[in-house]
Amino acid sequence: MSQPRQARAIRTREKIIRAAAEVFDESGFAGASMNKIVRRAETTMGAMYFHFASKEEVAQTVMAEQASDMAFPAGEDGLQRMLDITLEVARQLRTNVLLRAGVRLAVEQGSFGMSDAAPYQLWSEMLRTQLVAAERRGELLPGVDIEEFAEIVVGAYTGTQLLSSIATGHADVYERVATLWRYMLPAVAAPEVIAGLDLGVADSARKGASLGS
Amino acid sequence: MSQPRQARAIRTREKIIRAAAEVFDESGFAGASMNKIVRRAETTMGAMYFHFASKEEVAQTVMAEQASDMAFPAGEDGLQRMLDITLEVARQLRTNVLLRAGVRLAVEQGSFGMSDAAPYQLWSEMLRTQLVAAERRGELLPGVDIEEFAEIVVGAYTGTQLLSSIATGHADVYERVATLWRYMLPAVAAPEVIAGLDLGVADSARKGASLGS
Numbered sequence: 001m002s003q004p005r006q007a008r009a010i011r012t013r014e015k016i017i018r019a020a021a022e023v024f025d026e027s028g029f030a031g032a033s034m035n036k037i038v039r040r041a042e043t044t045m046g047a048m049y050f051h052f053a054s055k056e057e058v059a060q061t062v063m064a065e066q067a068s069d070m071a072f073p074a075g076e077d078g079l080q081r082m083l084d085i086t087l088e089v090a091r092q093l094r095t096n097v098l099l100r101a102g103v104r105l106a107v108e109q110g111s112f113g114m115s116d117a118a119p120y121q122l123w124s125e126m127l128r129t130q131l132v133a134a135e136r137r138g139e140l141l142p143g144v145d146i147e148e149f150a151e152i153v154v155g156a157y158t159g160t161q162l163l164s165s166i167a168t169g170h171a172d173v174y175e176r177v178a179t180l181w182r183y184m185l186p187a188v189a190a191p192e193v194i195a196g197l198d199l200g201v202a203d204s205a206r207k208g209a210s211l212g213s
Numbered sequence: 214m215s216q217p218r219q220a221r222a223i224r225t226r227e228k229i230i231r232a233a234a235e236v237f238d239e240s241g242f243a244g245a246s247m248n249k250i251v252r253r254a255e256t257t258m259g260a261m262y263f264h265f266a267s268k269e270e271v272a273q274t275v276m277a278e279q280a281s282d283m284a285f286p287a288g289e290d291g292l293q294r295m296l297d298i299t300l301e302v303a304r305q306l307r308t309n310v311l312l313r314a315g316v317r318l319a320v321e322q323g324s325f326g327m328s329d330a331a332p333y334q335l336w337s338e339m340l341r342t343q344l345v346a347a348e349r350r351g352e353l354l355p356g357v358d359i360e361e362f363a364e365i366v367v368g369a370y371t372g373t374q375l376l377s378s379i380a381t382g383h384a385d386v387y388e389r390v391a392t393l394w395r396y397m398l399p400a401v402a403a404p405e406v407i408a409g410l411d412l413g414v415a416d417s418a419r420k421g422a423s424l425g426s
Contacts, residue, residue, distance in 0.1 A: 028323055028324045028325070028326065029324055030243050030324055030325060031326070104323060107320060107321070107323075107375065108320070108321045108323055108324040109379070110241055110317060110320075110321055110378070110379075111241045111242055111243055111321040111324035111325070112241070112243060112324070113241065113244070115378075115379050115382075116379070117376075117379050117380045120376060120379070148392060149396060151376070152373070152389070152392055152393055152396055154372075154376065155369070155372040155373040155375065155376040155377075155389065155393070156368070156369035156372055156373060156393065157372065158372035158375060158376065159367075159368040159369055159370065159371035159372025159373065159375065160365070160368040160369060160372065162320065162368065162371060162372065162375075163330075163333060163364070163367065163368040163371065164368075165323070165328075166322070166323075166328050166329070166330050166333070167330045169328075176364075176365070176368065179361060179365055180365055180368070180369065182400065183362060183365055183397055183400040183401070184396055184397065184400070185400075186399045186400045187395065187396040187397070187398075187399045187400070188396070
């Protein structure tokens with residue numbers, strides 16, 4: 001493909017993913033159709049099938065790229081940044097359609113016959129990065145199994161946002177995630193370390209870096 | 214309705230719920246149909262619509278009655294019984310079709326336009342009962358917010374079993390729930406209390422009582 005054609009194809013693919021996220025967010029997987037997504041993206045069925053073979057493949061891409069619209073809070077890697085990132089994700093679940101649709105599809109994927117752990121691995125990697133840094137900084141209790149704790153947090157976080165979604169349409173998701181941390185941190189950090197952590201709204205001046213940077 | 218007719222109607226309703234659980238468990242909500250459920254239950258469409266107005270209503274009933282097939286571990290209410298019950302639920306997620314289908318539908322309900330918190334309330338009530346007893350027995354740290362902790366555990370547990378389902382088809386759900394508890398108990402119980410708790414397989418001799426009894 002020539003350079004301009006390739007650039008156009010990439011833009012079209014992005015437009016389709018964004019439109020798909022909107023449609024999945026409004027209608028769920030069952031209520032969405034390739035047709036609806038094509039109309040929302042203002043593109044053609046030909047362009048759609050050039051990029052995606054099926055609605056399942058579009059959904060899988062929205063799941064995989066759920067975080068690509070997010071600006072992650074900056075700061076030094078460690079426990080505070082781990083809290084800042086997870087709280088920012090909670091905040092953005094209310095406003096960021098790609099994130100919300102990607103998370104929702106990852107939770108509901110069984111309903112359309114999918115069983116894809118990949119969307120969750122992005123988040124356990126992020127947590128591992130922050131926990132390894134926390135260990136290096138002496139913020140963790142001795143003997144914490146970072147791999148295991150990261151995996152448990154991803155599951156606990158996923159269910160926490162799900163219950164918030166069902167109970168309040170994500171209105172209280174930020175508070176629930178902060179509460180979840182209050183109950184999980186004592187297993188991995190000493191009281192004096194926890195006392196120095198901020199579970200409030202992350203300072204907007206610290207935003208703007210990308211994941212893991 | 215006469216007594217025998219009423220008894221027959223109750224049996225038919227139960228047969229439908231069980232058949233529906235099997236069909237939802239195999240095919241998910243989208244892949245299930247009233248027809249499929251009627252055939253599995255070996256009943257008639259007339260009997261089906263006497264009891265349920267729609268597939269959504271059948272699904273809601275399976276969610277609401279997800280625990281009605283379960284025998285809960287007996288024992289005195291408190292932290293140990295809370296662990297025993299939640300671990301028994303994990304164990305039964307592998308074998309009890311009504312439980313597995315009910316939990317799955319509760320998680321995936323957004324995909325068919327439902328937003329029903331009731332199936333989760335059953336579990337937070339169970340946890341509250343055990344936590345209130347634990348507090349009375351002096352097993353909790355001072356100042357634990359029982360209501361809040363119960364709600365957080367239900368969310369964390371829901372996500373933990375979901376990730377186990379996606380990653381291993383529930384093969385490792387028992388171990389994941391035991392691990393979740395190891396990371397949540399330090400926030401609510403003193404180390405010497407936790408040391409006395411058993412996160413292993415519940416003694417089969419202690420089974421057989423019903424929820425909250």
